[in-house]
Amino acid sequence: MDTADLIELEGVEKVFDVRRKTGFLRRERHEVRAVDGISFTVPRGEMVGYIGPNGAGKSTTIKMLTGILTPSGGRLRVAGIDPSRERTRLAQRIGVVFGQRTTLWWDLPLIDSYRLMHRMYRIPDTRFHENLDRCVELLELGALLDVPVRQLSLGQRMRGDIAAALLHDPEVLYLDEPTIGLDVISKAKVRGFLRDLNAESGTTVLLTTHDLTDIEQLCERVMVIDHGRLMYDGPLAGLHEVGESERTLVVDLERELPPMEVESARVVKVEGPRQWLAFPAAESAAPLVARIAARYPMADLSIREPDIEAVIAKMYAEKATS
Numbered sequence: 001m002d003t004a005d006l007i008e009l010e011g012v013e014k015v016f017d018v019r020r021k022t023g024f025l026r027r028e029r030h031e032v033r034a035v036d037g038i039s040f041t042v043p044r045g046e047m048v049g050y051i052g053p054n055g056a057g058k059s060t061t062i063k064m065l066t067g068i069l070t071p072s073g074g075r076l077r078v079a080g081i082d083p084s085r086e087r088t089r090l091a092q093r094i095g096v097v098f099g100q101r102t103t104l105w106w107d108l109p110l111i112d113s114y115r116l117m118h119r120m121y122r123i124p125d126t127r128f129h130e131n132l133d134r135c136v137e138l139l140e141l142g143a144l145l146d147v148p149v150r151q152l153s154l155g156q157r158m159r160g161d162i163a164a165a166l167l168h169d170p171e172v173l174y175l176d177e178p179t180i181g182l183d184v185i186s187k188a189k190v191r192g193f194l195r196d197l198n199a200e201s202g203t204t205v206l207l208t209t210h211d212l213t214d215i216e217q218l219c220e221r222v223m224v225i226d227h228g229r230l231m232y233d234g235p236l237a238g239l240h241e242v243g244e245s246e247r248t249l250v251v252d253l254e255r256e257l258p259p260m261e262v263e264s265a266r267v268v269k270v271e272g273p274r275q276w277l278a279f280p281a282a283e284s285a286a287p288l289v290a291r292i293a294a295r296y297p298m299a300d301l302s303i304r305e306p307d308i309e310a311v312i313a314k315m316y317a318e319k320a321t322s
Helices: 058-066 087-091 110-120 125-138 154-166 184-201 212-218 236-243 286-295 308-321
Strands: 005-023 026-043 047-051 073-078 094-098 172-176 204-208 221-226 229-235 246-253 266-271 274-280 298-304
Touching: 005 058, 005 204, 026 058, 026 073, 026 204, 026 221, 026 229, 047 058, 047 212, 058 073, 058 094, 058 172, 058 204, 094 154, 110 125, 110 154, 125 154, 125 184, 154 172, 154 184, 184 204, 184 212, 204 212, 212 236, 221 236, 221 308, 229 236, 229 308, 246 286, 274 286, 286 298
Parallel strands: 047 204, 047 221, 094 172, 172 204
Antiparallel strands: 005 026, 005 073, 221 229, 246 274, 246 298, 266 274
């Protein structure tokens, strides 16, 4: 493995045996290929988005990378370690945040969870306090340290989980839906913290999410998985081009008007003074907004990102028919 590659997968597979009921007291065995021959490398210090529809194999990949699951085939290494064979050793070098599960102790104050991790990971005292102080400051956790985890909001708990994953200075951080269910302010705090972490510490980040804004603001590279196979690996702009995805500009006019006629966009819906315009996701919205503002009495606007599942479904359908 190239010393610059912190993560390496070669033809990795994960097959589950599933038994389905086919009649009274009868069951048939089926194989489900959750991950089907995936190969990729992630260099040290890179932030990569790993996206796809529900059931595509994203979380299964993360679980194999952390040693929770053992691959059915292929070769997998993280920092030169086979995760399933040396899970304890690997734990010292990785951090994991599962958006829908917490690693914190539910009935204990937040600070007690951190103290337990201090002991579990055998973090030197000075290093622990430096990392804790930094996370508390940047993630705004100071007022929450004495609050039981069960009393935290989802956004507060998520920030608490991210801090917990970083106390031992992991080389790799796996984030599985880290902004799911968060409000706009909480999302902005989490994204800002992750950008700073990567820039200052060079932490390698593998991020799975359904929110394209997470990818746009954090990752230069994106990988798309569907039906357990890697469909795309490259820049986000390239994904939009391959999938021919579109963003939607929602424009509130000062009064009700016929559908607008604007270059490089088309009106897809009109409700009173509000109009929805679709435009290529790979293009900047700024020129479109300027053209509308010059010709129409605009009161307000917002931009809606393309649906990842729709983009990937289109890519998959096109590949299946090619």
